[in-house]
Amino acid sequence: MNRQPAEVLVIAAHPDDAEFGAAGTIAQWVRQGKNVAYVVCTSGDKGTSDPNIKPEELVKIREKEQRAAAKVLGVREVVFLRFPDQGLEDTPEFRKELVRWIRIFKPETVVAPDPYRRYLWHRDHRITGQVVLDAVFPYARDHLAYPDLLKEGLQPHKVKEVLLWAAEEPNYFTDITGTFDIKIAALRCHKSQVGADVPFDVEEWVRERAETAAKGQKFKLAEAFYRLEIPW
Numbered sequence: 001m002n003r004q005p006a007e008v009l010v011i012a013a014h015p016d017d018a019e020f021g022a023a024g025t026i027a028q029w030v031r032q033g034k035n036v037a038y039v040v041c042t043s044g045d046k047g048t049s050d051p052n053i054k055p056e057e058l059v060k061i062r063e064k065e066q067r068a069a070a071k072v073l074g075v076r077e078v079v080f081l082r083f084p085d086q087g088l089e090d091t092p093e094f095r096k097e098l099v100r101w102i103r104i105f106k107p108e109t110v111v112a113p114d115p116y117r118r119y120l121w122h123r124d125h126r127i128t129g130q131v132v133l134d135a136v137f138p139y140a141r142d143h144l145a146y147p148d149l150l151k152e153g154l155q156p157h158k159v160k161e162v163l164l165w166a167a168e169e170p171n172y173f174t175d176i177t178g179t180f181d182i183k184i185a186a187l188r189c190h191k192s193q194v195g196a197d198v199p200f201d202v203e204e205w206v207r208e209r210a211e212t213a214a215k216g217q218k219f220k221l222a223e224a225f226y227r228l229e230i231p232w
């Protein structure tokens with residue numbers, strides 16, 4: 001697979017997660033000239049309250065929305081793994097798939113949902129975060145982990161840092177004051193999720209969260225993450 005490496009790889013459970021969690025920061029990275037790629041683990045085929053939409057139609061709608069949102073942000077590539085929505089499990093198959101894409105894109109930074117949010121937290125988010133951390137360390141790094149991937153030419157890769165969105169105790173805050181409008185524009189691409197029939201105003205909701213995240217910082221609007229460096 002001849003893909004251009006991406007300095008940043010964003011791994012999300014569903015279409016729209018990356019935009020809610022990190023779009024302002026992603027837009028900043030793109031402005032700095034970094035290549036950003038997405039891996040979206042499910043295509044969100046259960047994300048509707050409309051009883052007339054079939055799951056396979058929803059997959060098409062949501063993948064199209066996700067591609068549009070990525071385009072707004074300048075994300076170069078979106079890979080859909082098409083695991084079932086509400087069906088992600090911590091399996092060897094899922095872990096290997098994430099290792100595969102980490103080795104293909106060779107990112108310095110991986111961005112994903114924090115698996116350690118307590119109580120109400122979408123099971124797919126929790127499992128994605130956990131499997132991403134396992135895939136980053138040690139599986140993507142160790143050449144004996146997957147001899148078959150090695151045979152395919154996928155060399156071991158060391159990720160330098162992981163940023164986790166939706167962290168209960170964030171330790172890293174990015175200034176998104178200058179990219180907030182792009183974040184909202186990207187979120188609005190997810191019409192099936194934030195369209196007219198949704199009972200809240202997405203801009204107001206996201207702005208409040210960004211202001212709260214920026215409390216105590218020198219800037220007005222922030223995204224908050226738990227950041228860890230991988231020392232080995």
Ligand SMILES: [Zn+2]
Binds near residue numbers: 013014122125
């Ligand atoms: Zn989600």
